[in-house]
Amino acid sequence: MDNPYLAHLPPSQRGIAPSSSASASEKEPLFGFLSRKVKGAQVRKAMDHQLNPFTKQPHSAQYRKILEARRALPVFSQMDEFLELFSKNQIIVMVGETGSGKTTQIPQFVTYSDLPHTKGKLVACTQPRRVAAMSVAQRVADEMDVQLGKQVGYSIRFEDMTEPGTTFLKYMTDGMLLREAMNDTELSRYSTIILDEAHERTLATDILMGLLKNLAKRRKDLKIIVMSATLDALKFQSYFSLHDAEAGEAPSPAPLFKVPGRTHPVEVFYTQEPEPDYVEAAIRTVLMIHRAEDPGDILLFLTGEEEIEDACRKIKLEADDLLNTDPSSVGPLMCVPLYSSLPPQQQQRIFDAAPKPSQEGYPPGRKVVVSTNIAETSLTIDGIVYVVDPGFSKQKVYNPRIRVESLLVSPISKASAQQRAGRAGRTRPGKCFRLYTEKDFISELEEQTHPEILRSNLANAVLELAKLGIKDLVKFDYLDAPAPETLMRALELLNYLAALDDDGELTALGGVMAEFPLDPQLAKILIVSPEFKVSNEMLTITAMLSIPNVWLRPPNQRAAADQAKAMLTVPESDHLTLLNVFNNYWQNKQDRNWAWNNFLSARALAQAENVRAQLQRTMEKYDIDIMSLEDERKRNIGIRQALTCGFFMQVAHKEGERGNYLTVKDNQVVGLHPSCGLDSQPEWVLFNEFVLTKRPYIRTVTEIKPEWLLEYAPLYFDLASFPDGETKRALQRVAIKRRGIGNGNGNGGESRPKKKSKKSYE
DNA sequence: GAGCACTGC
Numbered sequence: 020m021d022n023p024y025l026a027h028l029p030p031s032q033r034g035i036a037p038s039s040s041a042s043a044s045e046k047e048p049l050f051g052f053l054s055r056k057v058k059g060a061q062v063r064k065a066m067d068h069q070l071n072p073f074t075k076q077p078h079s080a081q082y083r084k085i086l087e088a089r090r091a092l093p094v095f096s097q098m099d100e101f102l103e104l105f106s107k108n109q110i111i112v113m114v115g116e117t118g119s120g121k122t123t124q125i126p127q128f129v130t131y132s133d134l135p136h137t138k139g140k141l142v143a144c145t146q147p148r149r150v151a152a153m154s155v156a157q158r159v160a161d162e163m164d165v166q167l168g169k170q171v172g173y174s175i176r177f178e179d180m181t182e183p184g185t186t187f188l189k190y191m192t193d194g195m196l197l198r199e200a201m202n203d204t205e206l207s208r209y210s211t212i213i214l215d216e217a218h219e220r221t222l223a224t225d226i227l228m229g230l231l232k233n234l235a236k237r238r239k240d241l242k243i244i245v246m247s248a249t250l251d252a253l254k255f256q257s258y259f260s261l262h263d264a265e266a267g268e269a270p271s272p273a274p275l276f277k278v279p280g281r282t283h284p285v286e287v288f289y290t291q292e293p294e295p296d297y298v299e300a301a302i303r304t305v306l307m308i309h310r311a312e313d314p315g316d317i318l319l320f321l322t323g324e325e326e327i328e329d330a331c332r333k334i335k336l337e338a339d340d341l342l343n344t345d346p347s348s349v350g351p352l353m354c355v356p357l358y359s360s361l362p363p364q365q366q367q368r369i370f371d372a373a374p375k376p377s378q379e380g381y382p383p384g385r386k387v388v389v390s391t392n393i394a395e396t397s398l399t400i401d402g403i404v405y406v407v408d409p410g411f412s413k414q415k416v417y418n419p420r421i422r423v424e425s426l427l428v429s430p431i432s433k434a435s436a437q438q439r440a441g442r443a444g445r446t447r448p449g450k451c452f453r454l455y456t457e458k459d460f461i462s463e464l465e466e467q468t469h470p471e472i473l474r475s476n477l478a479n480a481v482l483e484l485a486k487l488g489i490k491d492l493v494k495f496d497y498l499d500a501p502a503p504e505t506l507m508r509a510l511e512l513l514n515y516l517a518a519l520d521d522d523g524e525l526t527a528l529g530g531v532m533a534e535f536p537l538d539p540q541l542a543k544i545l546i547v548s549p550e551f552k553v554s555n556e557m558l559t560i561t562a563m564l565s566i567p568n569v570w571l572r573p574p575n576q577r578a579a580a581d582q583a584k585a586m587l588t589v590p591e592s593d594h595l596t597l598l599n600v601f602n603n604y605w606q607n608k609q610d611r612n613w614a615w616n617n618f619l620s621a622r623a624l625a626q627a628e629n630v631r632a633q634l635q636r637t638m639e640k641y642d643i644d645i646m647s648l649e650d651e652r653k654r655n656i657g658i659r660q661a662l663t664c665g666f667f668m669q670v671a672h673k674e675g676e677r678g679n680y681l682t683v684k685d686n687q688v689v690g691l692h693p694s695c696g697l698d699s700q701p702e703w704v705l706f707n708e709f710v711l712t713k714r715p716y717i718r719t720v721t722e723i724k725p726e727w728l729l730e731y732a733p734l735y736f737d738l739a740s741f742p743d744g745e746t747k748r749a750l751q752r753v754a755i756k757r758r759g760i761g762n763g764n765g766n767g768g769e770s771r772p773k774k775k776s777k778k779s780y781e
Numbered sequence: 782g783a784g785c786a787c788t789g790c
Contacts, residue, residue: 147787148788148789175790193788194788194789222789223789324786325784358787359788360784413785414787415786535790536790537790568784693783712783716783
């Protein structure tokens, strides 16, 4: 029965009508709610109602208990203000410091006002990380007194915890929403989209912001909330200033909703002079805290695995020394390393309690966690009172000139330093020791870390944008526009891969490539692999290339690990070695210790299995045949040929006898990475990765034949326009020989695939 | 004879 008072409104605005005229508000907690016109008083009343408005079940005791805790959150007391802003604006920028409760509460407030369940729509809230999406969804499901996966759910890669038709509040990774946008550019399932942790500026969030800004003009019914933790809200506000230039409106920044945080004060100390050796200074500071400061755990930020393990060893030695000399005045110290490649079991150690006093009545023990940036955002450790911040982290940088992404130890930003300091104040007031001068903090550190979009190879992102229907990628309204050269490099690669035509339009092939959660080169290989009858193998290889390193090498068992690796190595190709590893893993599936016994990461292999299954589903969706060649020799050649179809731009030619290679066209001098399993130094190789560490290396390498380059990538290897040099001369010799073969005096050579369908991909 | 900061699809 419709509410007669609302008859003049379109159905979407009529909101909740009573289910029966008598005692309507008793049976219907949302009685009188009008979508997007809801007031705080109404919501609070509904929250106190004996019935859950979304399940019509009585609220549980647990619900009431949690509700009490929620009322204490800073954001809760500003509900009226928020709902008012939400009613009146299409786009809101929200700033909430840690502990404000924004991630759990704002989406619920939105739900009560937007009433997505009455319109068959969803409210989405994006997160940069999978774990966050899962755990926040669970928390909010508890708060709303519903079962996770029903009204409240989450959606991340490999796991969709939602029920179509039932779920109306969905937490998801930013990458997942971007994927959805590729198939529904209007994002028509959603009535409100909340981008959380926007200050982290992940590539996916940045692209989503551009999309949503555009989409907001077309979909006036879509509301957007951009939530961020830092105070650079003005940038978001100006970016999302909605005005209709054609109607002559003046630009006005998007409205800001601001909520204070709830953390304890952290006292910050600086050094008087710059520290020449930050690791040494960090160790010294940790021990100083241990000797002189009140009980409480320490978090030290360093840049990488090696540095961390090294520092842990030294801290432990010194601390044991202190304890032995003066056990009555210094407590025992426990030092725990933390970085992402650490097995989960060892990561758990950061939650262990600090050690007990060495004797009754002696000083209590202390825990020191020595961590990479992972403890800055991804992992929270309670009980940290002291933070030691040397001011550095490893950051990805992209050099479009030589097309290489590398990790560089660089100074952190002010925002990052602030975030690190905040880690000391989660449970009680704390202290942060910065191992740089206050002057350097003020004048040398950048305000914000450069967003990922300025530090990455954008080949993937550009393909996604093309699939999203963005016509002019250079003019796309980025919050921060990438370097034109980075875009050019991406466009060039995609054009050579035939994903984009010469006018920059997405080709049919490119459209399919974009469907694979892979780098464009790998997607291309997978799609062409049936022509070489090796798509079954290529599924495995592309999966293995998209997971972290599988090889384990424990410091005390290096020789044994190297030996185990040698047993699985295929001498002409690291790619074939990866295939071999997976196949062996598969055959020994029943042996739970197989991975460990062979010094391989079981976690990574399980992940490869997952990725492979996902890629296979996409292959099947597009009717791409999955097949194998019986003959091992032919199969291996087919695989190497298929690899050439995607990686012809990542080829190196041997130069002299000292193990040096020159990359084709860019002429970078590179060496084979020490992890490479090739037993010789073939004249031509293709490589998966160019890494720049102590010197430039190419990693994951396969021997190829130069004639394959001329055959499968004639445009890229057009010798008329090829830069002069030894590489060109070598290719010319091959071209002449090939012509000889073509004239009929050839002696076989590799069997080539049919050319007919391949042409369509060039 | 080195290294994988961290995410994500």
